[in-house]
Amino acid sequence: MARVVLVHGIAQQFQGPELLSLRLAAAARDGVRLSSELVFGPEDVACAFYGNVFVEPGTRAGDLPAWDEHDVEEGLEAELLDVWWQRAVEIDDQVAPADEGEARGWPAYAATRPLRSGWVRARLNALAQARFFQPVAKRLLVSELKQVRRYLDEPPVWQAARAAVAAEISAETRVVVAHSLGSVVAYEALCENPGWPVTDLxxxxxxxxxxxxxxxxxxxxxxxxxxxxxxxxxxxxxADPGDVVALVGSLAPHFVSGPVGKVEDRTLTNGVRMHDFERYLTAPKTATAIAAGLRESSA
Known part of the structure; x- marks a missing residue:
């Protein structure tokens, strides 16, 4: 069984565990080998797949509804959209503070304010210009907002996602590497299962x-x-400072300390693919953290 388990993020419903493993496991192995000369084989890496939980029964993964600004729900979806937009404005000069005209003077979203489709449309239009999100269609942006909200709010979704992680954990597993929403899934699964043999997150x-x-x-x-x-x-x-999803790049202040200290935060630059899981996996700052866990398990 795998010594390293990878946990993907949102928008992977078009994939599967074998397909993802072809790319992600290879990236993880390459990163570790090139940064530490530590070699581990394909059998040592598994990909926990939960993208299928976002596919409605009886439909195909490609049957994505024609979502638009009218489909963004008040609450978490709208709040997350606003946070992404505000961060994109800060780091990307291609993103206007808001669409020209009426949106420029609108206040930040508040849950007590009736959600206006124009407010959402302005932010979707702005994010469509961001380097981070290109070439994502606006209906895919809405889909991503909904996946985050569904994981956090719908018990069948988070139960299935955490179960997908649990299914890949074995007595040999020492390192879990988790990306984007997958980091939330992995974190919560690890909290639920303190007896797992995982030493490195x-x-x-x-x-x-x-x-x-x-x-x-x-x-x-x-x-x-x-x-x-x-x-x-x-x-x-x-975290890449240009990664809109990793808006709060330093986690150490937000979590209690562990057995040998607090969270170790590292920054890097992934180029134009700021949020790409493969880029993170091949980066030395990620790979050396994976290698440290593998070395400890072999000691």
Whole structure:
């Protein structure tokens, strides 16, 4: 069974565990080999797949509804859209502060304010110009908002996602590497299972520090600080400052300390593919964290 388990993020419903493993497992092995000269084989890496939980029974993965601004729900979906837009404005000069005209003077979204489709449309239009999101269609942006909301709010979804991680954990598993929403899935699964043999958690492109995500974590944070993830000894978090999803790049202040200290935060640059899981996996700052866990398990 696998010593390293990879956990993907959102928008993978068109994939599958074997297909993802072809790319992601190879990227992880390449990264470790090139950065540390430590070699581990294909049998040592598995991909926990949960993208299928977002596919409605009786439909195909490609049957994506023609969602638009009218389909973004008040609450988490609208809040997350606004957060992504505000961050994109900060880091990308191609994104206007808002569409020209009426949107420029609109206040930040508030849950008590009736959600106006124009407010949403302005942000979707702005994000469509962002380097980070190109060439994502606006209906795919809406789909991604809904996947985050469904994982956090719908028990059958988060139960199935965490079960997908559990299915790949074996007595040999020492390192979990989790990307984007997958870092939330992996974190919560590890908290639920403190007896797992996992010693190292590596999160990349993670939204775990984002307030609207952090305050909904399971278990709930206490006095603003999240629990340590189960029996993990070392937790390394890697973020590209241009990664809109990893809006809060430093997780150490937001989680309690672990057995050998707090979360170790590392920054890197993934080029134009800021949020790409493969880029994170091949980066030395990620790969050395994976290698450290593998070396400890072999000692």
């Amino acid at each position: 590596v999160t990349v492109g993670s939204p775990l520090g984002l307030p609207l995500i952090h305050r909904r974590l399971s278990p709930l944070p206490v006095e603003g600080r999240g629990a340590w993830p189960g029996g993990v000894v070392r937790w390394t978090n890697v």
